């Protein structure tokens with residue numbers, strides 16, 4: 001009874017071969033990540049030191065450190081978040097909790113999808129037109145951060161909306177039936193239970209923003225600034241642009257220097273990702289349903 | 290399960306003829322689909338009225354119209370009148386939080402909020418008490434204890450009031466969902482198949498609890514379970530395809546139904 005026939009056996013062989021093929025393809029994915037990391041650590045690792053992190057570049061950026069660029073990147077990202085997080089979360093709360101299904105809502109949703117699809121260089125041009133020229137912020141941290149902020153807005157909105165919608169509907173209904181208004185329901189039940197997802201989305205977004213070059217290149221980041229930014233109206237250096245500059249625009253840069261900069265940049269991104277994962281695990285364990 | 294022993298005040302309860310909820314010529318449409326057809330239905334104060342009928346006949350719809358929880362659906366249209374304690378709740382001057390304070394609702398699936406047991410009980414109290422923040426802890430403890438005692442849950446949970454409510458058993462969750470309505474002293478309790486997610490033992494326990502609340506609150510309970518309607522309600526209404534077919538004393542309805550449809554349903558000839 002139930003003995004495998006010739007056909008069954010042949011199919012089983014085939015099954016194994018396909019499975020192996022797919023596994024190999026999946027493993028292949030690890031390869032580029034691994035190579036990049038190894039290369040960066042191997043060549044960039046020796047470059048990194050306290051003075052590299054905390055000194056100004058010297059001698060036409062062929063020597064010295066990356067402090068203004070490091071600080072500039074942090075500055076740009078923080079200002080971008082100050083702008084995009086409140087706006088994005090508020091918009092997502094409206095779309096998920098209040099918006100009726102009508103043409104206005106559909107238009108807003110369409111706009112978000114399209115905004116997410118706009119290439120970053122186009123955002124850069126928009127930033128120049130709107131913030132640098134029209135609002136007369138000049139090339140400044142403010143203009144660059146607003147450009148970054150607009151670029152990250154769709155991601156913040158989508159991450160927030162998804163986290164809000166992951167909160168079971170039964171909780172909302174229970175609240176309403178007790179006489180809570182929508183806002184009371186959102187503030188006391190929905191947001192507290194969605195916050196882990198929202199924060200994860202934001203942190204992931206930070207790591208992406210930190211690496212962007214195009215949107216800041218024309219709007220507020222400069223190749224070289226001999227002083228640290230003092231206000232949002234100053235120009236600043238940024239890691240991503242600095243990497244581009246010393247790799248392609250100046251001569252006489254030691255070969256390993258760009259790898260050091262890249263390692264710092266990737267270090268920021270990866271540690272942000274790690275933070276977001278740790279955070280998610282922590283909050284998931286605290287979940288109450 | 291046996292019929293719970295009649296409480297001492299039972300005769301009084303039944304002698305009461307005041308109407309707590311009066312549904313008059315009420316129709317409801319979901320978009321173009323008409324779910325309720327000119328329903329006339331009076332729910333007497335202080336007793337348990339059960340609402341039975343095959344799935345999809347509009348029991349939940351009727352129940353959810355009374356506390357207007359269906360309002361948030363933009364495509365619902367209604368005609369007619371629903372009076373609760375003498376006031377038409379469909380009037381535009383009705384404040385929904387006030388309506389829902391007076392008319393509590395228990396859902397099919399126990400849905401405690403993802404908060405502690407204590408916070409669940411105090412939730413509606415906080416919503417409806419203007420200076421709730423200033424009340425002392427002792428006062429709040431008192432409220433929590435009273436509500437939990439009333440649903441026979443106090444002894445089981447008194448040592449873990451700060452634990453998550455969602456970790457309780459389904460039976461305990463459903464009792465908690467009833468308890469959290471009580472601190473704001475509602476007059477009417479709407480229950481939509483409150484036991485259908487529970488096993489037989491838990492069902493018996495929750496039924497017993499509901500029976501204990503009888504008299505103090507007007508209870509309108511939808512049930513899928515005919516045995517439950519029969520043993521745990523004073524009056525019974527039968528709905529079919531959006532219409533209220535028959536409404537009578539439970540004992541009378543199950544012995545001598547006046548309509549053929551009712552008889553057919555009671556004998557199990559519909560799903």
Ligand SMILES: Nc1ncnc2c1ncn2[C@@H]1O[C@H](COP(=O)(O)OP(=O)(O)O)[C@@H](O)[C@H]1O
Nearest residue numbers: 319324342343344345346347348349350351362
């Ligand atoms: N939110 C809704 N939107 C559209 N139709 C609905 C909605 N809720 C219920 N209905 C329809 O209304 C009818 C009555 O449903 P319901 O009141 O839930 O019945 P019951 O509780 O008796 O099973 C059903 O035909 C159902 O499909």
Ligand SMILES: [Mg+2]
Nearest residue numbers: 348349350481
């Ligand atoms: Mg139903």
